[in-house]
Amino acid sequence: MTDTAHALAASHTLWELVGRRAELTPDRPVLLQGDRRLTFGELRGRAERVAAGLYGMGVRPGTVVAWQLPTRIETALLSFALARLGAVQSPVIPFYRHREVGFALRASRAEFFAVPGVWRGFDHTEMARALGAKGVFEAYDDLPDGDPSVLPAPPADGTAVRWVYWTSGTTSDPKGVLHTDRSLIAGGSCLAHALRLSADDVGSMAFPYAHIAGPDYTVMLLLYGFPAVLFEHFALPAALDEYRRHGVTVAGGSTAFYSMFLAEQRRRPGAKVIPTLRLLAGGGAPKPPELYHRVVREMGVQLTHGYGMTEVPMITMGSPDDTAENLATTEGRPPEGMRIRIVDGEVRLRGEAVCQGYLDPAQTAQAFDEEGFLRTGDLGRLTDSGHLVLTGRLKDVIIRKGENISAREIEDLLHRHPAVGDAAVIGLPDAERGERVCAVVEQPPGAPALTLPAVTEYLRGEGLSVHKLPEQLEVVDALPRNETLRKVLKYRLRERFSA
Structure with a gap:
């Protein structure tokens, strides 16, 4: 990590980080989407106006605001406006429907709910009203606006819980995961440190901004001062024109994304599918070693994979200067400050990027051991070089x-x-x-x-x-x-x- 990035990573709050980056490089772009671009200076200025508009609606420090919005510049502006106010945010993945959304609204006691209206053929406003949501407002194109002079002082405490993220509910209700500004900054710093990126890079977000990866990635942009291309709806090969148009150098998301890019490359043997691409990076799902070798061999790019979860957005990450063996067979190493302990084969964690627990105190009590380590439910081992090898999930162990x-x-x-x-x-x-x-x-x-x-x-x-x-x-x-x-x-x- 550069000296500047290291200094920025010490910011107490996300809003402080936004302000410090805006002072350093106000005219450099941070978000690109189609023909639109948002600079770091505009991110700060416009987010303050949105914050003032929200304040006029009754949003105050500590007010719980849920939002279910696609990956758009407006979504980032709304989120940073809420960070400026010190509100408690509850991002909801835009593909969730009545059961998950209703549970999130009730459990978080959301006082406001931002929705995109009709998006991809589904009426989110109608669903919100059917669920009896409070303070429903649409925030797809038009955002609240106001005079920043009315705003109270920005929040100063980065260790207060201001984020409620939701684990994906499958056979049971989702869990509300409690995060602070500092835990999100710590997670993004881990990612930035591992990937060895620079101000000359161009990143990409092909995943929902409402996912824990949203702030994880945005923190990296703020630390290093480079932009990312946003994809409201990601599909290949349709998205390739945007990657090429903006000269994306870093792409990815998870294992499935690597496979999709590789499939496109195989349709165009002999020419790089994205000429400027030099690195695929991601996490969130197991990476077969053979997939690593195929990507490097056939796409002519590096691939670094990491390990994270809603509770801890970044735990370990492969680094471009790791050996091919470590990149293929491990999840990388933890950053300074992340402690990994293996207990009876289970990976347990303690560090600043670890969440504060869950909305349900009983779930919190079950999740942490007597020494304060988070039980991940993942099985693994540490190599002599400090790299983490995941061997499966506790629930994926088959007992025959x-x-x-x-x-x-x-x-x-x-x-x-x-x-x-x-x-x-x-x-x-x-x-x-x-x-x-x-x-x-x-x-x-x-x-x-x-x-x-x-x-x-x-x-x-x-x-x-x-x-x-x-x-x-x-x-x-x-x-x-x-x-x-x-x-x-x-x-x-x-x-x-x-x-």
């Missing part, structure tokens, strides 16, 4: 005839098979074995049909122990994924194939 089997180990081997595009391994109830191993795979176009005997023969050849071999194979057109970082939803596979 009393033997523990890691789904991640089998998935990584399957990804090496040329007839496998993507794979998910799950445990299914079995009267004789307790659980049986089921491999669910996507196949690339034109690949020969896979059979269970062929898959088990291949895995035997790769050295997989006999007791870990899949006893069931399912080939699907597409694995079910969420709408944020495109994580595979294994619970849906268990529901579908348990019978």
Whole structure:
């Protein structure tokens, strides 16, 4: 991290960070979207006017404001306006519907709710009213406006809880994760430190700004003073023109994004799909080692992958100066200040980027151990060089005839098979074995049909122990994924194939 970035990372609040960056480089762009651009100076100035408009509506320091908005310049302005006021923000992923949104509004006790109106064919305003939301207002194109002279002093305490993020609810209600300005700055600083970026880079946000990755990435822009291209709706190949137009040098999001970029590259062999691209980076889902090697070999770019979660936006990150072996097989190293402890195979965390807990005190009590370390539910180990290797999830351990089997180990081997595009391994109830191993795979176009005997023969050849071999194979057109970082939803596979 540069000296300037290091100094900025010491900012007490996000608003202080915005102001310090605006003083340094007021005319440099920070957000790019289509023909529009927002500079660091404009970010501060316009966010203050929006803050004044919100103040006129009755928003005060500590007021809970939920917002469910797509990835747009206006969304960033609204969020920083709320940070200027010291309000408590509750971002909601725009793809969530009545159940998740209703729960978030009730649990957070939101006093205002910003929505995009009709977006991608769905009427968010109508849903908000049907849910009985308070203070509903639309904030897609037009934002509240006012005279900044009416504003109270900006917040000074960066350790107060001002953010409620939501874990994705699958079979139960989502959890409200409590963050502070300082925990978000610490997470973004980890990302910035690891990626070794500069003011000459151009980044990209192809994920929902309402995801915890939104502030994580924005903090990095503020620390280094470079811009990012925003994608309100990301789809390839349609988005490629914007990447090329703005000369994006850093792209990514998660493992699924790497695969999508690689698929586009394979349609254009011999020419870089994005000429200026030099780095793919992301996290949020396991990265098969073979995918790393394919991206580097075929796309001619570096790939660095990290480890984070809603509770801790950035835990470890691969660095461009790591060895190829570490980049392929680990999640990188933690930054200074992040302590990782492995207890009975589980990864536990303590540091400034760790959340303050959950809205539900009972969930908080369960999540932290007696020494204040967050239980992640992830399994892993630390190498001699301090790199973290994730080996699976506690709930992804398949117990077959009393033997523990890691789904991640089998998935990584399957990804090496040329007839496998993507794979998910799950445990299914079995009267004789307790659980049986089921491999669910996507196949690339034109690949020969896979059979269970062929898959088990291949895995035997790769050295997989006999007791870990899949006893069931399912080939699907597409694995079910969420709408944020495109994580595979294994619970849906268990529901579908348990019978």
